[in-house]
Amino acid sequence: MTSGHYGSALGVGMVKCDLCDAEATVHETQIVNGQVMVRRLCERHAAENGLTGVAATHVSSPSATVVLSMNKPGSALRCETCGLSYAAFRQHGLLGCPSCYETFEDKLSPLIERAHQGGTHHIGKTPRRMLAAAQDGDVQAIERVLGGARERAERFALLRKQLEEALASEQYERAAVLRDELRRFDAQGQGPTTGPAQDDPPLDEPR
Amino acid sequence: MTGRRQQQSGGSDMPRPGANRGDTQTSAGRASDVVVSSRVRLARNLAGFRFPNRAPASERTAVVVRLKPVVLGARLSPQMEWVDLTSTTAMHRHALVEERLISRQHAMGKAGEPMHGRAVAIGLHERRLSIMINEEDHLRLQVIRRGFDLAGAFEEIDAADDALEQKADYAFSPRFGYLTACPTNVGTGARLSVMLHLPALKITRELEKVKRAADDLGLTVRGSYGEGSDATGDFYQISNQTTIGKSEAVLLREMESEIIPSVIAYERTARERLLKGGRRGMEDQAWRAVGVLLHARLLSTEEATKLLSRIRFGIALGLIPGLKLHLIHQLLVAAQPAHIQMAIGQELTQEQRREARAALLRAKLGEAFAHERPASRLIRPGSPEAAPEPPVGPSNRPPTVDPGDQGPGNANDR
Numbered sequence: 007m008t009s010g011h012y013g014s015a016l017g018v019g020m021v022k023c024d025l026c027d028a029e030a031t032v033h034e035t036q037i038v039n040g041q042v043m044v045r046r047l048c049e050r051h052a053a054e055n056g057l058t059g060v061a062a063t064h065v066s067s068p069s070a071t072v073v074l075s076m077n078k079p080g081s082a083l084r085c086e087t088c089g090l091s092y093a094a095f096r097q098h099g100l101l102g103c104p105s106c107y108e109t110f111e112d113k114l115s116p117l118i119e120r121a122h123q124g125g126t127h128h129i130g131k132t133p134r135r136m137l138a139a140a141q142d143g144d145v146q147a148i149e150r151v152l153g154g155a156r157e158r159a160e161r162f163a164l165l166r167k168q169l170e171e172a173l174a175s176e177q178y179e180r181a182a183v184l185r186d187e188l189r190r191f192d193a194q195g196q197g198p199t200t201g202p203a204q205d206d207p208p209l210d211e212p213r
Numbered sequence: 214m215t216g217r218r219q220q221q222s223g224g225s226d227m228p229r230p231g232a233n234r235g236d237t238q239t240s241a242g243r244a245s246d247v248v249v250s251s252r253v254r255l256a257r258n259l260a261g262f263r264f265p266n267r268a269p270a271s272e273r274t275a276v277v278v279r280l281k282p283v284v285l286g287a288r289l290s291p292q293m294e295w296v297d298l299t300s301t302t303a304m305h306r307h308a309l310v311e312e313r314l315i316s317r318q319h320a321m322g323k324a325g326e327p328m329h330g331r332a333v334a335i336g337l338h339e340r341r342l343s344i345m346i347n348e349e350d351h352l353r354l355q356v357i358r359r360g361f362d363l364a365g366a367f368e369e370i371d372a373a374d375d376a377l378e379q380k381a382d383y384a385f386s387p388r389f390g391y392l393t394a395c396p397t398n399v400g401t402g403a404r405l406s407v408m409l410h411l412p413a414l415k416i417t418r419e420l421e422k423v424k425r426a427a428d429d430l431g432l433t434v435r436g437s438y439g440e441g442s443d444a445t446g447d448f449y450q451i452s453n454q455t456t457i458g459k460s461e462a463v464l465l466r467e468m469e470s471e472i473i474p475s476v477i478a479y480e481r482t483a484r485e486r487l488l489k490g491g492r493r494g495m496e497d498q499a500w501r502a503v504g505v506l507l508h509a510r511l512l513s514t515e516e517a518t519k520l521l522s523r524i525r526f527g528i529a530l531g532l533i534p535g536l537k538l539h540l541i542h543q544l545l546v547a548a549q550p551a552h553i554q555m556a557i558g559q560e561l562t563q564e565q566r567r568e569a570r571a572a573l574l575r576a577k578l579g580e581a582f583a584h585e586r587p588a589s590r591l592i593r594p595g596s597p598e599a600a601p602e603p604p605v606g607p608s609n610r611p612p613t614v615d616p617g618d619q620g621p622g623n624a625n626d627r
Contacts, residue, residue, distance in 0.1 A: 088263045100349070102267035104260060104384035104392045107399075111388075118389070118396050118457060123431045125458020128390025130401045133383050134375050153387025161387075164458070179470065183462050 023048035085109040127161045241538035242360015246529035247477045249408040249542060253366040254355035255374055256393045256402035258384040264394035265347040273330030273347050284344055287376040290336030298331040307551035313357060314343040349394050363405050363469045390457060400457025407473050412447040412526045413483035423476055430472060431455045445515055446522030484530060499527025506578050512571040517548040540581055
C-alpha cells in the first residue's frame with residue numbers, strides 16, 4: 007500500500023508532527039517494558055524514519071511491542087451511498103459504488119492519473135442510447151452524459167493536444183484517428199462551442 | 214456437466230462484422246504462426262447498484278435478475294448458454310477458466326466457492342463471447358478471436374455492448390467514463406490483449422527487450438492466464454494498462470497497427486535466424502516432442518504444455534507437415550486438469566490425471582497423423598509401435614516462415 011495523496015482541506019482536529027509544523031499522519035506507539043511512548047510524525051518525517059507503507063503493524067518481542075497506526079486525514083471520508091470509507095478503499099483498492107467516484111473525486115484524480123499514463127478525462131465511447139436520449143432532452147440530460155461546458159472544453163482541449171502532438175511527431179495515422187474523434191465530438195455536440203470544426207488543425211496526410 | 218444452464222435461441226445467424234473471410238472450422242486465424250488469439254474485454258456496471266464487492270447477496274441477486282433477460286434477449290450470438298456459477302461444481306468452473314471464458318477470480322471466491330449471484334453467459338458460436346455477471350464489475354464482456362484480430366474482436370464486443378445498453382442503464386460519468394469497481398479499469402473499461410507464442414525470442418533471450426518496450430508504451434506482458442500466471446510453453450499475453458485519456462480507436466490502432474505487428478516481426482526474425490543457424494536441430498526438437506506425446510504414459514500439465522509448445526513451434530516453422538495449429542490450441546486446453554476430468558467424467562487423483570492426459574494426447578495426436586497420412590502404417594494410439602518417421606516429400610502446408618537453407622547442413626546440436 008502506498009502512502010497516497012491527502013487533501014489538506016480536511017484539517018479537522020489536526021495534530022502537528024513532532025518534528026515540524028506539518029500535519030502528523032503516522033502515529034507510532036511503542037510499549038517498551040510496559041512504558042508507553044507515542045510519536046506523531048508527518049508523512050515526510052515518517053518516511054525518513056522508515057515508517058511509511060504500513061497501515062498497522064505489530065512487532066512483538068519479549069521486551070517491546072511496537073504498534074504503528076496511521077491516522078490519515080481524509081480517511082474518515084465516507085461515501086453516503088454505499089458507506090465505503092476512503093481508508094477502506096485504500097486498503098482493498100476497490101470502490102463500493104458509482105457514487106464513490108464523486109465522493110472521492112479529489113483523492114482519486116491523482117491516483118487515476120498516475121495509473122493511466124497521465125489520463126485525467128475519459129475520451130472515447132459514450133453509452134449510445136443514453137446519448138441519443140439526452141440529445142432529445144434538456145440541457146441537464148445532455149450534461150449528465152457529456153458533462154458541463156467546462157468539462158467538455160477540457161476534454162476537447164486534451165484531444166486537440168493529442169492531435170497536435172501526433173502531427174508534430176509525424177504520426178499521421180494516429181492523427182487521422184484523433185481527427186475523426188474530434189469530428190465525432192462535434193457531431194455529438196461535445197465540443198466546447200457549437201462550431202469548433204473550423205479550429206481543426208490542418209491535416210496534410212502524405213499517403 | 215452439472216449446474217443450471219439454459220440455452221436460448223437468438224434467431225438466425227448473426228452478421229459477423231470483421232470476420233475473417235477465410236475462416237474455417239480449423240483455421241487458426243491471421244498471423245497464427247505467432248499469435249494464438251486476440252481478446253477484447255469491456256467492464257461495465259449498472260447505475261443504481263453497489264459494485265459486487267460491496268453489495269450484499271440480495272443486491273447481487275437483484276443484478277442477476279435485472280441482467281439475465283437483458284443478456285439472453287440481446288441476440289448476441291445465435292445461441293447463448295447461461296451458467297449459474299453458484300450451483301456448478303468446482304470442476305466445471307475450472308474448465309471454464311481453462312477455456313478462458315471466466316477468470317480465476319470469478320471461479321473461486323472466498324473459501325474456494327464463488328460468491329452468491331455469480332454467473333456467466335457464453336455465446337456458443339465458436340464459444341468466443343462470454344459475459345461474466347458479478348465478477349469484479351457487474352458486467353465483464355469479452356470476445357476471443359483466433360489469431361491476430363483485435364479489430365474484429367473489438368467490433369464484435371462493441372456491438373454486444375450497444376445491444377446490452379439498449380436495455381441496461383450503465384454507470385457512466387462524463388469525466389471518468391464507464392465507472393468500474395477498480396479505478397485501474399475506469400474510462401473505456403476496455404482491455405485489449407493478444408496471446409503470443411514467442412519461443413524464438415525466449416531462446417535468443419530477447420524477451421526482456423519486448424517487456425521493457427511494452428512497459429514504456431503502457432502495456433503489460435504476462436503469462437498466458439493473466440495476472441500472476443507463468444509463461445509455461447512461452448505463451449505471453451500483451452495488453453494495455455491505460456483505460457482513461459485515450460479513446461478505444463486510438464488504443465486499437467496503436468496495438469493493432471504498431472505494437473503487436475512489431476513484436477510479431479521481431480519473433481519471426483528471431484525464428485529465421487534460428488533456422489539458419491541449425492535447421493536440423495530445430496526439426497529434431499519438434500519431432501522429439503511429437504515422439505514423446507505419441508508414446509508417453511504419464512504426463513503433467515506442465516510437461517504437456519511444453520511439448521505442445523515445441524510442436525507448435527515446429528508447425529509454425531514448417532517443420533511438421535500434417536499437423537494444424539488449431540489442433541495444438543485445442544489440445545493445450547484439453548490437456549488442462551479440469552478438462553481431463555470432464556472428459557473422463559469424474560474427479561481424478563493427480564496420478565490418474567497424468568495417465569489420462571497421456572492417453573488423451575496419444576490418441577488425439579495419433580488420430581491427426583493417421584488422418585493426415587492415411588497410407589502411413591504407423592501410429593496406433595496407445596500401441597507400442599515405433600515412432601513415426603518424419604514424412605518425406607513436400608508438405609501440403611506452405612511453411613509460415615521462409616525455411617532458409619534447405620539442405621540438411623551441419624546442424625548445431627542442442
